[in-house]
Amino acid sequence: AQSVTQPDIHITVSEGASLELRCNYSYGATPYLFWYVQSPGQGLQLLLKYFSGDTLVQGIKGFEAEFKRSQSSFNLRKPSVHWSDAAEYFCAVGYFGNEKLTFGTGTRLTIIP
């Protein structure tokens, strides 16, 4: 069965610092990979997605992620975080012919001044 692991439950970074959130998936086929962000009291918003092609994908709000097949990873990065980036971030995986998304447990991001 497909699964997604987000090893960091909570990360704290200073405003202006760089950020990397980790995501590992488990399945044999080529995955469709997503990062979603959930602000307090809000629904999930798609940051970026990977289906095929260039393994470095750009998303909204200055985020990017890199698909590394050899490491089964899809880590999310941002060069300089803003206070408004404080939220919960979810990695998700889907596959052709398996239309549901499987979500990781999420990483809560706290930004300190």
Added chain:
Amino acid sequence: DSGVTQTPKHLITATGQRVTLRCSPRSGDLSVYWYQQSLDQGLQFLIQYYNGEERAKGNILERFSAQQFPDLHSELNLSSLELGDSALYFCASSVDGTANTEAFFGQGTRLTVV
């Protein structure tokens, strides 16, 4: 605003009761998904509909049922409620319901069972 509308936003009910959560998808989207988000289980896929037909089923309890109507809105019915059913229930919609199509999420219905 994702364009997906969920009502009500909050619901408080007693154990043993039955509730109905409603979802209106984005205009033009044919597929609707339901997810449950709880502290202990995280985000769990419940069920998916496409153009009125059930397409995929996840960890949905037998006490729960859903349907998608001809106008494409969907309802999730939760019955014989237990304390453990307290959670945030999300609806999402997408154009064609395939895994590589972006799903847009509503703001959720927070259900509290007392």
